Amino acid sequence: MKKLFATFLCVLLLLSVVLAVSACDDKGVTTDELVVYNSADYIYDTELTDFKEYYRAVTGKNIKITYVTYDTNETMLTKIEKGDSVVDVVCPSEYAIQKLLEGGHLVKLNYFDEDLYTDGFNFAGYEHFSGQIDTNIIDMVEDAFSNLQIKDEQGNLTEDKITDYFVPYMYGTLGILYNKQEFKRLGIYDKDVMNKANWGILFNDDGSGNILSEGLTGNILMKDSIRDSYAITLFYLKESGKLDGLTSPDGKTYTDMPVSELINVADSQVLDICREVLTEQKKQLFGYEVDFGKDDLLMGNAIVDLAWSGDAMYAVDESWDEYLCPKCVSQTGEKQGTDIICSECGAECGDYELSYYVPHSAGNIWFDGWVIPDTYDPSHLTAIKLFINFLNNPEVAIQNILEIGYSAAVSPEAIRQVIEDDDELKGELSEAYLVNSDYWEKVDEDGKQIEKFKFNSWQEFEEFFFDYRNEMDNSNWRYPFLIDVNGNGVYDRALNTLGVMRDFGENNKAVVTMWNKARSTGVNALPLLGYTVLAVAVVVGIIVLCEYLKYLKRTVVKIPKSETDGSASPKD
Amino acid sequence: MRKVKFRFSRKAFAYPYMIFLLLFVVVPLVIVLINAFLGDDGKLTFDNFIEFFSDASGGLTVLGNSLIIGLVTTLICLVIGYPVAYFLAKYHASSKIFVLLFILPMWVNFLIRTLSTKAIFMALDIKLGMGTIMFGMVYNYLPYMILPLHTTLVSIDHSYIEAAEDLGADRFTVLWKTVLPLSLSGIVSGVTMTFIPAISTFAISEILSSSKIFLFGDSINMYFSKATNSLGVGSVMSFVMLIIVIIANVLMSLTEKKEEVKSAL
Missing domain, CATH: 3.40.190.10 (Periplasmic binding protein-like II)
Incomplete structure (x- = not known):
């Protein structure tokens, strides 16, 4: 056995030598x-x-x-x-x-x-x-x-x-990805309604403790991510007045805390309230997701989801429906020539199914x-x-934004400047963008290329970078800071409504415990056991009854044999 | 020159697998056990056990729910599976194709099967919840119940049944007093093969209730992959799971032994 082991070792050694030699094969004297x-x-x-x-x-x-x-x-x-x-x-x-x-x-650094x-x-x-x-x-x-x-x-x-010690790379916000068309049907796609409900949308709360819409019940998705779900629950607690009059262990009033401080609260009394709210929220939920949220929304399984900005922008882009009439809120489009026109109202068709919303009251901003x-x-x-x-070269940052979908830490002004100074880059980038989105060439029915994309759709590309603007909340999804682009109007999101979430430190465990407790309560399998026992009892009862009837029959017909038959009854 | 003796016994073929077992089964179990006793600061502590057994994190609630769901799944599988296995065995000659039909779903990956089940439920507008989970569980674990039952029932010597009939037993009595006791070992292994995976599953509940119903497996998964600094409680839960599995196995083997004794008499 020892010999075998030795042979085994030798083979291993030999292999590692061969590998090492091949690794050194680079000619690189000047290779870093x-x-x-x-x-x-x-x-x-x-x-x-x-x-x-x-x-x-x-x-x-x-x-x-x-x-x-x-x-x-x-x-x-x-x-x-x-x-x-x-x-x-x-x-x-x-x-x-x-x-x-x-x-x-x-x-x-x-x-x-x-x-x-x-x-x-x-x-x-x-x-x-x-x-x-x-x-x-x-x-x-x-x-x-x-x-x-x-x-x-x-x-x-x-x-x-x-x-x-570090250099910012990418950042994004946490917000609500929702089905705009469903919201229109439910009658809650309204600036006042949504800005009053804020994070309450995820709890089906209209902002004053009443239900926002019956249609949302069972159609809300929450993120199966402790930190993100906890942060928005904190915001909701503050909005809905559940923190009113409470003070933290070090004597501060929760409602007076700025968002950047509130988001890092993790003491036990707040955790308890959070747990209750999250348990209560389950009645409104379709479920929790990490990966399937975008698909569930695109397929119409759910209406609302908690999402990160990059994911949300991707999902919104995916949800473009060229036959969707923005006025009639249904697929009433018909192709007329090159355009698609609504057969009901005659308006030009094409709208996004989904949209993204970062409530004004408070929000989370994260970065890497x-x-x-x-x-x-x-x-x-x-x-x-x-x-x-x-x-941090703006040109590289642009490539990263295109590929990853989140916002690079390089300022939008720098990016705009680089692109505007460089027509060639503008052309290359818009082509790269359109190649990614499948619209870069027009083909005829046989798949032959009629026209390759040209510079004239730069506008669309520009929107991708600078104008992800939502009429519901006047915010820019890609750049959540206060900026004025193209004179389109000032985005009125102030910096102080966004908070950065720090590590919970020693409270980490308490937050995890709270989350696990919230997830596990509210589910009760006992009724299931009850039904099953009942079902089994009924089945057994029927069988016993049948056998008993048979037994009675036999005792009536064959009186002399009754004793031996009795011992074979199913009772034993 | 002397010949080098090189004895190569057949035992040697087992060594690679023994090493594999040691590295990937025994060592991880020991690590889980150690983690169960370690606190956040890396010091020895019983806090993890206290947290779990005091139900502070809802661990016991989840465990209870999982056990109930596992039990009910097993019961339903047995109730559906036994008649199926019985009739498959009875009409043996023509049943090969039917056996195949029951095994066929097992050839498809279980995640794909479950995701498709979800798609069907969504298409039919059925609300995801306890009902859909039970369906998914029974659907997934039924083959594990039918197969051992079928094997045992097929191997029963038909002359026992004929003897019982000759002695005047009716069809029900034959089933109750002859076939059932003879197939007990099949029932035991079927129940084991269904119950143990059913209590630890997490993918089925995650997909078929959109994670709304949280089971023991989900909870362990959460502690290990979604939370920071909480390997301890997760390890305690894995440990508890392991003990339940061991208890289940011991109980099963006990009944089996009794059965052997009975049949020997």
Whole structure:
């Protein structure tokens, strides 16, 4: 047996040597390395060809990139905290950044101080892009994490801010994805109604404690995600007056708290109220979802869903129906020539089935950012810095927005400027956009190309970037901050109605417990058991009765044999 | 030159699988057990057990619901499955195609089957809830009940039944006093094969009630994949699940032994 084991080991060794040799086969004397660890589907090109080219152009060296992905922040946290393999640059969500920072796992970046950031390298072609990042986001992040106490390696408190450690990448909001056409039919597609109900829409509450619409009962989807569902429940508690007169353990009145503070409340009395509300909400729900929500809405299984902005914009784009009459709220369109005209009212057809709404009272804004974990290889530092800066190039950000669907942290002004200065880019991008949406070429019946898309539909592309505007709430879905685009009117969403959700820290467990309790109560399988026992009893009863009748019959006909027959009755 | 002795016993073929078992069955179980006793801070604690058994997180409620649903599923499967298996066995010659029909759904992936079931319910405008879950459970686990029953019933020596008939038993008595006791081992394995997966399922309840009805499997899944820092309670729940499975198996094997003793007498 020992021999066998030894042979086995030898084979293994041999294999590893062969593998190692083949790995060293690169000719690279001038090849740098970089290990990127990112969420899945979170960059426009996982091969990073553009970055490799850029790197060669700027430094004159080649770069070998190892690109690895993860599914959840939790997986990523475990890997970084273990720290047993080299990871140069990671893109966690805000609360995960906080956790890493508190655990002392991050290396200082100083992206917003160009001199400090570029200390250690000097390339002629290098352009620093920190100025392109939306200042609203930086302010918001610094505000949300102003209480964060950052310690240096010796454990002393520092003056550092969270923005010294990370560079914002993508962000988005949490809102309500709903079926606009159903809302019209139910008579609740109305500015006043919706702005009064706010988050109550997800609880079928019209904002004053009454039911919003009977048609919504059993058609509401909630996210099976603890943090998101908890946040909107908090907003709803405040709106519906369930927090009135209550004060937190440190003496603050909940109703006076700004959104950014309220969203991070997790003490036991609020958790209890949350649990009750969530349990009560179940009567209104179609169910909970993580992946199927968009499909359920597109297929008409449910009417309302809690959704992230990127997902919502994707779903809304998917829900375009060219035969849908915006006035008659039904599919009454008929093709007349090249246009589709409503057969009822004669209006031009075409409308979106779905829409997205971020209530005005309060909202959650989340973001992801690039950080350097302490598992990085110091010799890769220049490559890391060039990579992070590269992603903030507005041109790259545009590609990312097109691919991922969320908003890049690069400011809309910077993006607009780049596109408007560059007609060629405008053409390329609109083509790329239209290729993605299948409308980039017109074909005849045989599938032959008649006309390839030309520059004239730039308008549609422009809408995609700058004008996701909803008449219900005057907000821009892609850029939730106060901006004025094209003189279309000022979006009146103020920054202070959006809050960033921090890590719950030691309250994490209490929130999870609350969620599990809310999910498990309200379901009772006892009636099921009752019915089954009843059914079994009835069946057994019928059988016994039949046998008894048979037995009676036999005893009547065959009197002498009755004793032996009796012992064979089913009673024993 | 001396010959190198290289003994290669047949036992050696089992070693790869033994290593596999050790790595992927025994080690994970030990890790689950350790996690059950670890708190958030990584210190030894009984908090996880206290949280679960005090029903603070609704764990016991979920467990109760799951046990009831598992029990009812098993019962319905038995009530539907036994007659099916009985008649399949009785008309053995022509039944191969019918047996095939009952096994056929098992060839389709279970998730695809369940998703299609949901699509059918949605198309028929049936509200998702307890009823649809029960349908999905019975639909999915029925083959696991029928197959062992069928195997046992087919293997019953027909002369026992003829003997019973010759001795004057009517059809019901034959079934009750001869066929049923002889097929008890099939019932036991059918019940085990249905009940144990039925109490731990989470995909069926997730799909067929849109996660509205929360079962034990869903809860464990939640603790492991959707929450941070809560492996502890999830591990306790997995541990409880394991104990229930062991108890169920022990009970089943006990009845089987009794049966053996009986038939030996």
